[in-house]
Amino acid sequence: MTLDALVDDYLTHVRAERGYSEHTVAAYRADLAELIDFAEHRGLSTVSAIDLEVLRDWLWAATERGLARASIARRAASARGFTAWLTRSGLIPADAGARLKAPRAQRTLPRVVGQQALEEAISRLEARCADERPTPARDVAIIELLYASALRVSELVGLDLADLDRRRRTVRVLGKGSKERVVPYGSPAARALDRYVDRARPAMLAAAGAAAGGDRASAGAVGGRVARAAATDAAGAVFLGARGARMGVRSVHRLVASVLEELPGTGPSGPHALRHTAATHLLDGGADLRAVQEFLGHASLGTTQIYTHVSAERLKQTYRTAHPRA
Numbered sequence: 115m116t117l118d119a120l121v122d123d124y125l126t127h128v129r130a131e132r133g134y135s136e137h138t139v140a141a142y143r144a145d146l147a148e149l150i151d152f153a154e155h156r157g158l159s160t161v162s163a164i165d166l167e168v169l170r171d172w173l174w175a176a177t178e179r180g181l182a183r184a185s186i187a188r189r190a191a192s193a194r195g196f197t198a199w200l201t202r203s204g205l206i207p208a209d210a211g212a213r214l215k216a217p218r219a220q221r222t223l224p225r226v227v228g229q230q231a232l233e234e235a236i237s238r239l240e241a242r243c244a245d246e247r248p249t250p251a252r253d254v255a256i257i258e259l260l261y262a263s264a265l266r267v268s269e270l271v272g273l274d275l276a277d278l279d280r281r282r283r284t285v286r287v288l289g290k291g292s293k294e295r296v297v298p299y300g301s302p303a304a305r306a307l308d309r310y311v312d313r314a315r316p317a318m319l320a321a322a323g324a325a326a327g328g329d330r331a332s333a334g335a336v337g338g339r340v341a342r343a344a345a346t347d348a349a350g351a352v353f354l355g356a357r358g359a360r361m362g363v364r365s366v367h368r369l370v371a372s373v374l375e376e377l378p379g380t381g382p383s384g385p386h387a388l389r390h391t392a393a394t395h396l397l398d399g400g401a402d403l404r405a406v407q408e409f410l411g412h413a414s415l416g417t418t419q420i421y422t423h424v425s426a427e428r429l430k431q432t433y434r435t436a437h438p439r440a
Contacts, residue, residue: 117150124199133292145192161200165210169193183217190216227391231377248314255310260385262303264392264410267366267385273352289411322358393421
């Protein structure tokens with residue numbers, strides 16, 4: 115079996131058995147394709163020929179190209195997972211990647227938006243809802259829910275109406291590794307969602323349906339089937355785009371970036387900044403770290419602990435600003 119075929123089998127395994135997301139699988143595929151190319155340039159065509167020395171040289175070559183430590187660490191993880199699977203499958207006698215090490219990825223503190231600044235940004239969005247247009251109402255609902263429930267953007271765009279329990283103010287999401295969790299949201303998010311789901315969303319569907327009617331009439335049989343499939347998916351989706359289809363990750367990213375770009379602070383301004391902000395504000399308010407871990411859907415408590423560092427940094431900054439002996 116060729117090296118490429120073995121990689122395909124391994125990726126099928128991690129997708130089906132480990133529940134890895136398509137994004138993770140794509141990253142692994144790119145890493146392992148680069149490893150195979152590196153090995154073939156050395157005249158190696160079998161997996162048994164890819165030993166620890168080859169793996170170390172591959173990582174060193176990536177380091178020499180100036181790749182970030184996080185990228186090197188991910189490549190090492192990709193290689194270790196692949197060689198471990200090859201060993202378990204009996205395709206190689208010993209796991210060459212078991213002793214492969216990579217530099218620790220630098221953990222930069224995430225951006226956290228101040229509570230007052232965020233409230234002012236949401237108030238500006240609310241002001242745009244005065245003319246009863248559906249899009250501003252949707253935008254407010256997205257920002258409120260991202261912050262209230264600390265959702266990943268993929269979880270947000272994947273929401274269906276059946277996932278909302280508006281009576282209990284909870285939302286059911288499918289997170290990384292296909293793990294399901296139920297998270298609460300508060301009164302501001304509840305008001306924004308009720309307004310959007312009850313009034314703005316039906317208006318968006320009606321407008322999109324009227325526009326699509328003429329398109330289907332002129333698109334032919336194939337175009338009509340595609341349009342009907344998109345309409346079926348949108349019928350259950352919570353958040354819709356301008357054309358009535360399920361909203362995509364990029365559209366939500368642009369929306370959040372436009373809201374956060376004028377706020378104080380540096381660092382990424384996408385939807386994850388609201389997730390970071392929600393987690394930090396929970397800890398600042400006295401929430402237990404284990405509870406925040408469950409709220410965020412983190413598999414490891416170590417991932418959640420970065421927010422304790424954020425809270426400590428915020429405390430230091432407040433101290434330096436406010437204490438007369440700082």
